[in-house]
Amino acid sequence: MSELALFGGSKTKRKPFPDWPQYDDGERNALREVLESRVWWRTPGTRTLEFEQAFAKYHGARHGLAVTNGTAALEVTMEALGIGPGDEVIVPNFTFVATASAVLFANALPVLVDVDRKTYCLDPDLAEAAITAKTKAIVAVHMGGHPADLDRLQELARKRGIALVEDSAHAHGSEWRGKKIGTFGKAATFSFQASKLMTAGEGGIIISNDDEFERQARSVHDCGRMPGKWFYSHFIYGSNYRLSEWQGAVLNVQLGRLEPQTLHRHQNGRLLDKLLREIPGITPQECDPRCTRNGQYAYIFHVNAKEFGGIPTENFIAALNAEGIPTQASYPPLHELDFFRSGEYRKCLSGAQATARHAFLEQTFPHTQRAAWEAVWIPQFALLGDEEDMHEIAAAIGKIQQNASTIAANASRVSAESIAR
Ligand SMILES: Cc1ncc(COP(=O)(O)O)c(C=O)c1O
Numbered sequence: 356m357s358e359l360a361l362f363g364g365s366k367t368k369r370k371p372f373p374d375w376p377q378y379d380d381g382e383r384n385a386l387r388e389v390l391e392s393r394v395w396w397r398t399p400g401t402r403t404l405e406f407e408q409a410f411a412k413y414h415g416a417r418h419g420l421a422v423t424n425g426t427a428a429l430e431v432t433m434e435a436l437g438i439g440p441g442d443e444v445i446v447p448n449f450t451f452v453a454t455a456s457a458v459l460f461a462n463a464l465p466v467l468v469d470v471d472r473k474t475y476c477l478d479p480d481l482a483e484a485a486i487t488a489k490t491k492a493i494v495a496v497h498m499g500g501h502p503a504d505l506d507r508l509q510e511l512a513r514k515r516g517i518a519l520v521e522d523s524a525h526a527h528g529s530e531w532r533g534k535k536i537g538t539f540g541k542a543a544t545f546s547f548q549a550s551k552l553m554t555a556g557e558g559g560i561i562i563s564n565d566d567e568f569e570r571q572a573r574s575v576h577d578c579g580r581m582p583g584k585w586f587y588s589h590f591i592y593g594s595n596y597r598l599s600e601w602q603g604a605v606l607n608v609q610l611g612r613l614e615p616q617t618l619h620r621h622q623n624g625r626l627l628d629k630l631l632r633e634i635p636g637i638t639p640q641e642c643d644p645r646c647t648r649n650g651q652y653a654y655i656f657h658v659n660a661k662e663f664g665g666i667p668t669e670n671f672i673a674a675l676n677a678e679g680i681p682t683q684a685s686y687p688p689l690h691e692l693d694f695f696r697s698g699e700y701r702k703c704l705s706g707a708q709a710t711a712r713h714a715f716l717e718q719t720f721p722h723t724q725r726a727a728w729e730a731v732w733i734p735q736f737a738l739l740g741d742e743e744d745m746h747e748i749a750a751a752i753g754k755i756q757q758n759a760s761t762i763a764a765n766a767s768r769v770s771a772e773s774i775a776r
Pocket residue numbers: 424425426427450451453454496522524525545546547548557558559
């Protein structure tokens with residue numbers, strides 16, 4: 356039995372994973388062209404406009420609206436949907452805070468709902484049960500790149516006359532039944548922050564097939580202006596969420612890599628499914644047969660501590676990192692954030708809603724808890740590696756299992772080392 360790298364043994368991972376972000380002369384030339392054109396601002400420019408049209412087309416949408424980041428994309432969407440005080444929006448409890456904070460930014464209440472145990476995406480039955488007369492929208496998150504159940508959620512939104520928004524910050528290029536995600540509801544939002552599947556450091560986009568929604572959103576993102584009207588006329592509430600030409604130029608080039616990279620990550624994800632399912636105690640995020648392509652922002656799997664000598668997930672992660680396999684943190688349940696626990700979020704609300712009892716704060720959310728504290732995330736760039744890299748990931752996990760009792764016996768030492776790391 357080989358010794359764990361955590362305790363001085365040699366690392367399982369020999370060659371490094373691909374670097375991220377990726378760039379070449381494409382980005383270099385695009386940036387130089389923006390520089391030398393002296394058109395750095397999107398308003399008179401063409402690069403960001405070209406990018407938003409190309410990104411929308413790639414996802415089969417009529418409209419694309421580039422914005423400063425994925426959080427802004429959600430905020431602009433809420434505003435353009437007319438969501439405001441007294442309204443409720445259904446949001447999964449297992450997601451990045453922005454999915455819920457964008458609802459509060461609109462002075463509406465995010466109603467937190469548990470996720471599906473196997474896919475970690477919004478549970479459609481629980482979403483349906485959470486609908487009230489005040490519900491205006493459902494925001495589904497395509498967790499780790501795996502689409503939420505778009506059959507059920509689309510039908511639910513249609514039947515109840517509410518908007519479906521796809522928070523696709525993790526899911527550029529993902530597919531549901533052979534169709535790109537992004538046009539199953541009223542709008543979809545994406546992020547181009549540094550860790551995402553394509554990036555300009557920061558950035559975001561909203562795509563939609565709804566002309567009226569797009570008109571509103573475009574105005575909201577540009578200080579309430581209307582296209583074709585005098586520059587200093589402002590028609591509705593809006594702010595400045597415009598993306599720069601630098602980012603538009605970089606994203607145009609990044610988009611050119613999305614298709615082959617998505618295919619590559621999806622294939623490696625399915626190989627990992629096969630390899631990891633053979634390790635007792637490891638359950639990969641389920642790839643629903645209707646998910647014909649997973650953009651795979653992360654490869655997520657559950658670790659059953661009982662099969663690993665009872666070690667806490669943080670010790671498993673410390674051992675995996677020491678073997679040379681990178682991980683990224685899972686999200687804590689939103690309802691446990693200080694922001695919700697302290698009641699601070701109520702400052703965004705008004706009237707009866709600000710002081711009402713919010714039942715979701717008293718719920719237990721078993722599947723969100725399991726995903727938050729017992730799941731391990733391998734970042735997307737690792738899935739750009741080759742088959743040998745995937746075998747090394749599986750070998751590292753197998754090695755940890757063989758040595759789990761040694762980790763358990765040294766648990767305090769492992770915790771101290773993982774804190775220092
Ligand atoms: C699910 C989800 N939604 C929204 C966002 C917000 O995107 P950004 O960081 O670009 O503001 C993120 C970012 O990590 C995310 O993971």
